[in-house]
Amino acid sequence: MNRRKLVMATAAVLVAAACGSASAAEHALSADVVVVGAGGSGMAAAVRAAELGAKVVLLEKNGVPGGGAAFAEGLFGVESRWQRAKNYGLSVEESAAFLQRFDHYKSDPKLRRLYLEQSAPTLDWVATHGIKFEAIQVSPSETLTWHVIGKYKDDQHGAAYIHALADSAAKLGVKTYLGTPAKSLIMKDGRVAGVKAASATDTYTIKAPNVILATGGFGDNPKLVRSLLGYDPARVKSSVPLNKTGDGYQMAIAAGGAKTAATAVLHPGTEGKGIKFLSNLYVMSWQPANLWVNDHGERFAPETLSFEFALAGNAIASQWKNEGWAIFDDAEAERMAKDGADVGVGVIIPTETKLPDIRKEANAAIAAGSDAVKSADSVEGLASAIGVPAATLKATFATYNKAAEMKYDGEFFKMKQWLRPLGKGKLYAVRLRPYWFCTLGGVRTDRGMRVVDSEDRPIPGLYAVGAEVGNVYGDTYTTWTSGHLFGFSAWSGKVAAENAVKSLKK
Ligand SMILES: Cc1cc2nc3c(=O)[nH]c(=O)nc-3n(C[C@H](O)[C@H](O)[C@H](O)COP(=O)(O)OP(=O)(O)OC[C@H]3O[C@@H](n4cnc5c(N)ncnc54)[C@H](O)[C@@H]3O)c2cc1C
Incomplete structure (x- = not known):
């Protein structure tokens, strides 16, 4: 697939950046914000945090960035300028009213309302990184909320999003490590103090007051598929296996994070x-x-x-x-x-x-x-x-x-x-x-994307975004608000980054 080739090209640039900073077998690093996962939400988080002046380390498990987002096509938005260009008038209120019932009240309506209200400004922000959109409707059951991504350099769709944000990340000084999965969180006195990661050859201890988990769900972990979704993983499986084994979910739960229901x-x-x-x-x-x-x-x-x-x-x-x-x-x-x-x-x-x-x-x-x-x-x-x-x-x-x-x-x-x-x-x-395109949920957050504990109190310094998050969806997905997943990834990544940077100034 063309997009894969193009993501690889992006990756080559990032690998070079990573190699430049790694020579010994054990590395001790520090950052203001560590983002775990360079997919739809992680790229948004890393770029936004760096744009706001933070020192950012971005860890990616696979040899290329992108995750599911590299295969996706468009982001949700309502009351956007791309809808206005097509004289389309769906409102935030209409979307909220529809989703509230569709979700069977299994989500946090206020969290989702924030996302809906900020979906158009989020698209505007994404567009500042060179990404073009067109609002498209591809079935009679949809509204015109799917903002399909146009070409960026030689990529298009989700691969263009990843490519453009990877370019911005490199320009803003984000230190990206490919093929380097986060393995565990470092916790101290009940708050996040960093992350441990390992590549095939090297180990990394990264001290940081903020960690944003953006690992894209657990669709490639048969045990979690069975226990969290109740499906036989041999019969109901990922459409594109991407090595997403629920690492973020497991780290959040190990740190005392509260669980939510999950779906796919x-x-x-x-x-x-x-x-x-x-x-x-x-x-x-x-x-x-x-x-x-x-x-x-x-x-x-x-x-x-x-x-x-x-x-x-x-x-x-x-x-x-x-x-x-x-x-x-x-x-x-x-x-x-x-x-x-x-x-x-x-x-x-x-x-x-x-x-x-x-x-x-x-x-x-x-x-x-x-x-x-x-x-x-x-x-x-x-x-x-x-x-x-x-x-x-x-x-x-x-x-x-x-x-x-x-x-x-x-x-x-x-x-x-x-x-x-x-x-x-x-x-x-x-x-x-x-x-499934992706799994959704498992980790409970507040409306600032902070992971909360069993008492609904934020765990200081710990954030979860994108497909990790459970309390924004009900028991299934609707194409009535097409692009909801990818849009939420961008929005939640951006919000987590803004709150992480804000916390540095306190
Ligand atoms: C074919 C396809 C088409 C799709 N089309 C759309 C669409 O048009 N619109 C839409 O809304 N949604 C779409 N989706 C869903 C969309 O991909 C997801 O909503 C979105 O990518 C979720 O973003 P994310 O950041 O949570 O996860 P991802 O984008 O999957 O990113 C997660 C990243 O974390 C990395 N990772 C995992 N574990 C670790 C670890 N331990 N350390 C470091 N990194 C780790 C993964 O390798 C991956 O790169 C599509 C999905 C597929 C597969």
């Missing part, structure tokens, strides 16, 4: 023999005109849910064995080739992208013995191919096709534009599986 931002997808990521068949796993069935052969959701990827992912994850099938016919494959996808995969595969190779890819996968792609000339044949009871699948088809003829889905209330009878020509089925 799921989306539909597929994998298996003969299926390439983002191929035509992969994109079919997101399409709303398909018929979705579970491993009993029963329909389980309105397929237009794929316009709200997180809810679609939840629906699939809730089925037996956390999986299902997306079924379509020759007529639908032809329509996709001619008219293109009804919904894109973010802006990487935009809506209306023509999918001419669906059947070619399906036939090749089937010829290779794929367990994730099947086809048949009849419903009975398909039932046998995907291993569901033929009588149940026939009944499901009959009810669905009746609903499609009447343009009324009394079972799941699917939007009628995407309700089409199935059975013209051959039938195809692609495995549906749930994946």
Whole structure:
């Protein structure tokens, strides 16, 4: 992927900076602020703290900066100048009212209100670092809150954000150490006194009165996935494994931080023999005109849910064995080739992208013995191919096709534009599986992003931001406020940095 290459280029600059300052095997450093994690929130925190005059050390576990943010595309904002440019009038109050109910009151509405109110100024601040935005809506279920990032040098989207902030960090004198994960916090008299970190060869003891944990969640830690989310990590997994093992969460809890509930931002997808990521068949796993069935052969959701990827992912994850099938016919494959996808995969595969190779890819996968792609000339044949009871699948088809003829889905209330009878020509089925973009939560903070203890008192000097934070989301994510995660990462990173620097002056 282009963005990966470009992040690597950024990394080369940062590695050089890191190497310049490290020669012995054991290093004793000091800083005003240590930021743990050079992703969406950590980059914002490091740059903001340095901009305000602090001496900043930025630690990154991987050999390149970026984390999940390097793969993301846009940030949430409301009442922004980019929305004004499109004559779009959603207000902070409308967003707050929607989210308050959507969250089932499982978050801190005042924390979220602060984020909503400051989302547009946060985008303005990000833009001062050379980042361009365009407000974009990519599905009928969204509002126009997704501020997709334009080009910066030779990067775009999240990689451009990381590249631009990495350039600013370097200019502002942030000392960045790649391939150097933080291992533990140094605590003294109940307050943060620094961090211990280690690269493959060297160890670091960094004295600092402020540490900002920005490690992006625990999606690549099977034990935490089981205990905090209750999912089988072999069945519900990261869409892009990034070595995010919940280090920030574990450090915060070890320091006496309070826990919150955690969740994950799921989306539909597929994998298996003969299926390439983002191929035509992969994109079919997101399409709303398909018929979705579970491993009993029963329909389980309105397929237009794929316009709200997180809810679609939840629906699939809730089925037996956390999986299902997306079924379509020759007529639908032809329509996709001619008219293109009804919904894109973010802006990487935009809506209306023509999918001419669906059947070619399906036939090749089937010829290779794929367990994730099947086809048949009849419903009975398909039932046998995907291993569901033929009588149940026939009944499901009959009810669905009746609903499609009447343009009324009394079972799941699917939007009628995407309700089409199935059975013209051959039938195809692609495995549906749930994946997550990132996990959310685990650590409780106050509204200044300070980690709080079991008595809700801030632990002096300890901050958590971005995906570490639990009390800003309810039990799931909504694309109604698209970009909410990345926007929150930038906002919370900036706020933590401002409060950390303020504390230096006390
Ligand atoms: C394909 C994809 C597309 C997405 N698109 C969007 C989108 O368009 N809009 C949106 O709102 N969200 C999107 N997301 C989610 C988005 O990536 C996250 O919201 C955002 O990156 C979270 O920021 P963060 O700083 O918390 O974590 P990250 O950006 O993941 O950064 C965490 C960093 O911490 C590092 N780290 C971990 N442990 C340690 C340690 N011990 N020491 C040092 N460093 C450590 C990691 O290596 C990583 O670099 C997308 C995610 C994916 C995977």
